[in-house]
Amino acid sequence: MIENGWTATIDFLCQAQFDLVLPFTLDWSTPEGDMKTLVCQRLLRLIPGKRMVCAALWGERRVVVKLFLDPRKAQRHWQRELKGVKAFKTAGIATPELLFAERIFSGALPVIIFAELQPVATLVDLWFSHIGFSPAQVEIRRELLESAVVVIAEHHKSGLLQSDIHWSNFLFCDEKVFTIDGDAVDSSNLGAELGREKSLANIALFLAESYPGIDQEIESAWQSYCQSRNWLVETTDIKQLKALIWGHRCKKAEKYVVKSLRNCTGFACQHENLFYQIKDRAYQNSALDDLLARPDAFMAAGKILKAGNSATVVRLNCEGLNLVVKRYNIKNFSHALRRCWRPSRAFVSWQNGQRLSWWRVATPKPVAMLEKRFLGLRSTAYFISEHIAGSNAFDFLRSTDLYGSDRKAWLQQFSTLLQQLLDLNISHGDFKATNFLCGIDNRLYLLDLDAMRYWPRSGPGFRKAVERDHRRLLVNWRGEPELEREFRKIVEGLRKPW
Secondary structure (H helix, E strand, O other): OOOOHHHHHHHHHHOOOOOOOEEEEEEOOOOOOOOEEEEEEEEEEEEEEOOOEEEEOOEEEEEEEEEEEEOHHHHHHHHHHHHHHHHHHOOOOOOOEEEEEEHHHOOOEEEEEEEEOOOOOEEEHHHHHHOOHHHHHHHHHHHHHHHHHHHHHHHHHOOOEEEEHHHEEEEOOOOOEEOHHHHHHHOOOOOOOOOOHHHHHHHHHHOOOOOOOHHHHHHHHHHHHHHOOOOOOOOOHHHHHHHHHHHHHHHHHHHHHHHHHOOOOOOEEOOOOOOOOOOOOOOHOOHHHHHHHHHHHHHHEEEEEEEOOOOEEEEEEEOOOEEEEEEEOOOOHHHHHHOOOOOOOHHHHHHHHHHHHHHHOOOOOEEEEEEEOOOOOEEEEEEEEOOOEEEEHHHOOOOOOOHHHHHHHHHHHHHHHHHHHHOOOEOOOOHHHHHEEEEEOOEEEEEEOOEEEOOOOOOOHHHHHHHHHHHHHHHHHOOOHHHHHHHHHHOOOOOOOO
């Protein structure tokens, strides 16, 4: 791409989707007449038509380039990013070196280029590389979190506030923590320390991720923060912090569910008159595309797990992916009329699967969802998830091979799962024992999510739905007195909000 075709180049960038072919080259000349060449090699982030972030080569140097594409907002976002980066430098906050910030192609394309940090890992990457319960792993996670929290304390002491603070904005390189994403920085109070209330709220937003092990570190993280600010830890701090974290987590979870319904870095969405499909990009390949194009043909060649009137469930292998496809059947014309206006059960399962995945509640990972349509009205729908090897709870817990401490460990998992759902204001709608899977990885998975419901408030409706769930759970074990007694103890021992 060369500068005399810059209009076509900008059109190309604005129309780019996640199947963008890389590498591509941007060439432009400076006002002094020097030619610049940028070879974009790897897509790091894309908001189609708005922003693109790439790892690139600029001459011999490895860089990260941000391209601001939105014709109406590009200038404002570019200036805001630049202002935030300069505020970091003024405050002495470590951030990648700014190499270039200009509007190229006759001012039509705002660009910012940073030096690439090498080797580098985000706080998220490092946290998940040390998941475990050993004292060493716990200590490493605590040190990582403390390092980030101390940097955030430096932000606040300098008057800086990241409105969209999240773990991917903190990069670790050569035992040093760097902050990125100046676009989300409020520097209006630069030079004046932030007060306790604003600081606590911002730390709560930062700690609101539901990553494994984070809840055990909340108190120590706040203590590290207060130590950096030379504050005493007040008795009400932790209670207030946890309440704020819970509120943020609920909002983040629902935001993630909404995000899973559109084109973004993690998900691909196609919406046509004859179909509506969503898929997780982590599983995207040609075989999955073929499956979504001809689901019934693939199901005919799979192993039937359930051949019901309302739903057919099949296990199949899709180019190395072990998948379960659940087809929600249309039984007759009147059933078609009743279902065509409402979100399909596959669509509801997709949303609920993403909701549980965000909360780290064990359920088979949602892979794709497909609704067949006629004139925009919904017809047969398909929900595709990962296959988890294991046995349903009804068969597994009644097994004569399961004794003593092993059975106790599985019952404890049931107790934990039921408490999680209760704490999250979630009712399942069908607690048949066959909707719990005891995986060969020794984890308990929740299945069949099409009747699951998230209740924003713990009102009487939620209480009735939960009580129905618990009654249905106990019905499973009427012929098994010992198991019925154990599950009754579990249900009665749950912490309930009423």
